Amino acid sequence: xxxxxxxxxxxxxxxxxxxxxxxxxxxxxxxxxxxxxxxxxxxxxxxxxxxxxxxxxxxxxxxxxxxxxxxxxxxxxxxxxxxxxxxxxxxxxxxxxxxxxxxxxxxxxxxxxxxxxxxxxxxxxxxxxxxxxxxxxxxxxxxxxxxxxxxxxxxxxxxxxxxxxxxxxxxxxxxxxxxxxxxxxxxxxxxxxxxxxxxxxxxxxxxxxxxxxxxxxxxxxxxxxxxxxxxxxxxxxxxxxxxxxxxxxx
Numbered sequence: 001x002x003x004x005x006x007x008x009x010x011x012x013x014x015x016x017x018x019x020x021x022x023x024x025x026x027x028x029x030x031x032x033x034x035x036x037x038x039x040x041x042x043x044x045x046x047x048x049x050x051x052x053x054x055x056x057x058x059x060x061x062x063x064x065x066x067x068x069x070x071x072x073x074x075x076x077x078x079x080x081x082x083x084x085x086x087x088x089x090x091x092x093x094x095x096x097x098x099x100x101x102x103x104x105x106x107x108x109x110x111x112x113x114x115x116x117x118x119x120x121x122x123x124x125x126x127x128x129x130x131x132x133x134x135x136x137x138x139x140x141x142x143x144x145x146x147x148x149x150x151x152x153x154x155x156x157x158x159x160x161x162x163x164x165x166x167x168x169x170x171x172x173x174x175x176x177x178x179x180x181x182x183x184x185x186x187x188x189x190x191x192x193x194x195x196x197x198x199x200x201x202x203x204x205x206x207x208x209x210x211x212x213x214x215x216x217x218x219x220x221x222x223x224x225x226x227x228x229x230x231x232x233x234x235x236x237x238x239x240x241x242x243x244x245x246x247x248x249x250x
Contacts, residue, residue: 015042016099016118016173019088021081022047025105026054033063033070035111036103040118044069046091047105048084051077081170082194086187089179100179102172102195108216109171116212117173124210125178126202128164129171133213140218156196159238162203164211168192171214174202181205186250193237200241204250 018036022029033045047060049072057074064070073091075084085102092100099121103109113129120127131137132153138146149168156167172195182201189197203209244250 015097016040016044016101017088017092017095017097018043018045018101018103018114019085019092020045020047020103020105021084021088022049022052022056022060022105023078024052024054024056026052026056026059028107029056029059029105030063032103032105032107032111036114037067037069039111039114042118043101043114044071044097046071046073046088048073048075048088050075050079050084080190081192082187082190085194085198086184089174089184093176093179098176100174100176102170102174104170108218110215110217113171113212113214117171120210120212121173121175123208125175125207126199126209127173128166128169128199128209128211129214130164130166130169130211131214131216132165133211137213137215138218139215145218156238159242160196160200161242162200162209164199164209166211167196167199170195171216172198174198175207178202178205178207181207189237196238197241200238200245201250204245 020032029047036043036045047070049057049060051057051074057072060072064072073087089100099118101114101117109129117127117129132150136146136150153165153167157164160167182198182205187194187197187201199209241250
């Protein structure tokens with residue numbers, strides 16, 4: 001046991017680590033982990049579970065006992081998407097992983113795109129799986145959610161100055177050098193603004209960011225984590241990042 005009630009299962013290390021934040025993903029976790037491991041033999045998985053009451057953490061531990069490529073970091077409660085990724089990033093940097101990948105644990109991100117991310121990182125430092133590169137590639141979203149996401153990305157692109165089609169994508173690969181260069185202790189966003197902030201900081205640090213097209217399929221089970229508070233944070237955080245960058249206080 002470590003601080004805040006964490007339980008860590010040690011990984012053997014390897015070329016790439018997929019960080020899967022979870023909260024009540026018992027219906028999908030085993031399937032998603034299996035597909036990730038099948039997608040590329042160089043990949044391992046770290047499940048970061050925020051005290052899921054549905055037993056997701058117990059499933060993760062069972063998977064870790066069965067396969068050394070799976071590790072678990074359990075947290076005391078629901079502490080937010082951004083903090084889950086930051087803990088996963090720090091965990092990865094303590095080990096020898098060359099690439100760290102963000103991915104949803106609910107099945108929305110198809111592991112079939114993982115080889116494409118790994119291929120694209122040969123000439124980039126950050127690779128984003130974009131829902132809007134070459135059109136709108138989203139399945140099962142209501143039109144209101146789709147419009148919110150699409151125009152939120154356009155808004156974030158205009159304010160931030162970043163030339164990307166999908167700034168809020170949660171399917172993303174970082175070279176370890178990017179996470180080493182970005183001061184993770186200064187990353188403040190918790191919700192979807194976290195995705196904007198990480199990309200913004202990577203670009204400001206001089207790293208190359210590229211996109212590949214993906215098809216995003218909304219979860220068929222469980223409920224979305226989207227809330228009004230998450231939308232509000234993303235709306236003002238992008239202005240905060242741009243202004244802080246302008247005055248050299250990023």
